Amino acid sequence: MESHKKKELVIGVVMLGAGLVYLFMTMNLPRKGFVDAAFVPYVLAFMLCLLGILQLIASRTTASSEIDAESDSTPADYATVLKTLGLIVLYAALLKTVGFLLMTTLYLYLQFIVLTPASQRVKHVSYLVIAVIASTAIYFLFRHGFDLMLPAGFLDL
Amino acid sequence: MLELLQEGFSAVFSFQILILITLGVAVGIVFGAVPGLTAVMAIALSLPLTYTMGPAAGLSLLVSLYIGATSGGLISAILLKIPGTPSSIATTFDGAPMMEKGEGVKALGAGIVFSFIGTIISIAALMFIAPWLAKVALRFGPHEYFGIAIFSLTLIATLSTGSMIKGLFSGVMGFVFATVGIAPVDAIRRFTFDTPNLNSGFEVLTVLVGIFAISEIIKVAESVRAERKAAVASVSMKQIKGFGFSMKEFIGQLPNSIRSSLIGIGIGILPGVGAGTSNIVSYIVAKKRSKYPEKFGKGVIDGVVASETANNAGIGGAMIPLLTLGIPGDAVTAILLGGFMIHGIQPGPMLFMSQGPLVYTIFAALLLASVMMLVLEFYGLRIFIKLLAVPKHILLPIILVLCVVGAFGLSSRIFDIWTILLFGLIGYGFVKGGIPAAPFIIGFILGPMAETNLRRGLMLSDGNFTGFLTNPICATFLVLAALSIVWHVYGTLRSSKKAGTADLLRS
Structure with a gap:
């Protein structure tokens, strides 16, 4: 305690x-x-x-009257937390210059790898495919479907 | 009233809105069912979709998400034995044993049907109480609003889980962040660090998305690598008549469900406590009132009914102060308030006067979304079960991207993306420090309301503070606020002798 x-x-x-x-x-x-x-x-x-x-x-x-809810079995994995934060900061910083499509694909791909559970293999091909599909779908849905001008960056589609 | 409701229904029965309600309920159920995804996230992520819609369509989508997400928690509570949301905690007590006994479908069916009944009863309460309360609230001036804001703030800070000091700290911090920007009344720029981006302060939505979505993603990063695949139990839907339980059982549960609805509505109206509390309270009451309390926890339908009716009945309850006074009771209603304001609608008593038809459109959308929930959740169950298996390390990054899109879409600035990250870090710090986040949001929203009305009230009474104490309504709320603190301190001192509610639940 x-x-x-x-x-x-x-x-x-x-x-x-x-x-x-x-x-x-x-x-x-x-x-x-x-x-x-x-x-x-x-x-x-x-x-x-x-x-x-x-x-x-x-x-x-108050010494020990409160039960600490945080003290469950698995210890916190701060390395993954820091990597995740780093990726989010990079994503926000470069979003405008690089553009939504490229930057989101890159971010998603790297973030999938960082968060993959240790017990599972990293599936590079399917991660890349999911990243490309998700970012393209979001980009076109919002930019063309809902007139939300996401930054285009290098690729002006 | 019936005429207005009829008008509301004719507005909702358009092709576009029907599609939106269906989608909203379905997406809501998914967010409710997957542990770690919340109703707040569902609404936050869908908000940018509504930016270009009209208010009727946009708000119908948002309330459908709310209804779907509140109910969806029962799916994982019964199948995974993990409550998808805090509002389904008590559902696991009897839902999980029923699943083990092979009565999974019965538990799911009862949960879904009584979720529906709870929602409908609470919407009826909303429709009767809200217009009346709005009429009363029309006469409220700055003094009354100041009293109500302080009362709501104190209540949420003292009632939120954990220590009162931390709850109050969280509420005051929310208020502190709300003081950034141009001050009310005399328009002095405060804490803007000379950045024009901060002149109008922080957007409610960026604060909410940061505190509740981004912080959740950071938190999941802590444990996701150590995670193993959760086993999703399967249920056979073949040869199921109706909703999986008999008419006799249904009638037998009616008194329980009406009592649970009333508990859910009552707790839902209070700011600070909502479905997360009412499902447990209602479960305890059902157990005490039951003829066979010893069977509770071993898989009786009563437990599932009590919990699921009460949590969904919170919807109508929580909408009452939101629509009539503009006061959100928890994070979900806070983000709904944000959604209302994006569409240029300021909830409050004037809403019922100036936008009567819209209010009844919302009521109609709520009713229709409940019916949709009943149908979709039961018959689409298999699809929702499949979605429970989508791995978190794929889902959460995509959610983060959608949060970024939503923040950016508010006013096309990268600045808002930094804001959600800042509040994400604050939210994560709160989680680590055991500080509740809900008071922060309520402090952020009600803070400016308290300050503006304090300043206005003082101007009305020539700088004399006694105006707040001689006004009967304001004085009552201030006394109630003080009492809630005293009561909480007294309760904490006593509970150090007695064991807390944990034992009550276990017994």
Whole structure:
């Protein structure tokens, strides 16, 4: 239960941190009177800080009464999470220049590979086929069916 | 009212809308059935399709998705023993044992039929209560709205699972993100970091898609590589008469289903708690009221009926505050609200005055979608079972792409794609920290409502805060909000002595 306690403490620190950052940003707002555009942000900032402090206190006192829902059998696979995030960032960053069709196909293909369960083989051909079909279908459905101008990029179809 | 409803039906019985309702219900059922896919995702992904449709067509599609997805959870609850959505948790208690006893079809049939009955009763309640409540709400001013917003926010923060501190934190954080952009009343730019993209603040839809869809995809990445193929049990549909259960059983379940509907509607109206809670409450009540409580959990039809009636009855319940006050009770109604606003419709009491026919079109669409759900879900069962086998590592990336399309489509900016990623990370952090996400959304939506009405109310009473306490309706809601916090603190202190609801469920 020691790790649970530590986790709750970290959450409290993050909560308090968020409150302080917001308080600092609020103090930079122009003031015009007691109740102005900065009034509600001040109230919110103080509430965040207060909740952060309460969480810190609670993390010290509530030891093992709460059952940790996260502590199930399989440990979290953070390598896959980071790879997935990296792919999403790349996808968003290059979408406009490369264009929806090419970028989506590439993203889907790589993301399928990253997420394939360890017990299964990576099927390159079928992944590629699914990626091409899915991105083409979405592109034409939205661009031509629903007039949603997805970025065309290099391929202007 | 009947005339308006008739008009509504004639609007819905057009070729385009009929197709949309059928598709919406089918897609909704799939999203409800596949564990990890949610009603919020179904609606978020289909929103860009509605951008170019008229409001009647667009909203019919959205409510059909809602109905389909709420009901679809029962398929995996019975066949996979995993609830497809939190609203079908109690369905697994008796649905799974029934499946083991070889009564799978009976469990599915009862679940589907009583889902339908729950939906219909709740829509009837919606049709009777909503117009009346809208009339009352017409007289509400800034003070009343401020009170209701604060009350709803507190209620969702205290009632959401886990610690109250985290629930409140989540709600306040949502409010914090809503303060980005041009301030109400005096139009000062706040927290925009001089980026014009932030002048109008964050779009509700990008926040919702990020918190509920993107974070889910990131979360699945944690465990998907360790996953093994889930075994989908098969059911034989041959030689099945009707819906797989007898007329006698149906009549025997009627009192149970009416009670469960009322529980579902009542809990659905309250902001913050919905089908996820009502199915369990209704199951416990059915067990207590039963003549044979010892059979519960071993495969009695009553358990499935109680859970499935109550969760679908939440639909009509949750639509009441949404349509009459513009207050969403949970994430699904929040995204529906987003969908309404995209079509230029502001839910609230004025909606019933200015857009009466549209409101009844929505009612008609709800009714038709329920019938469609009954037919499609039972007779299309085999197709839905096949879809349960689609591997997650293929499904989720495609869903992410559709989320990106939806975000981009809002106003053709790459900026909105970054926003869904940002809120996806926040949502993932919340999951890791055990912080509930629903209060965040409600804080984000109700925050500006609270702030605007606070400022307006203060202007009406010349900067005097007592105006909020002397106004009877506002004062009542503020007192109720305070009471809900006190009650929760008291309950937490007591429950440290007593064992919680977990034991109640096990017994």
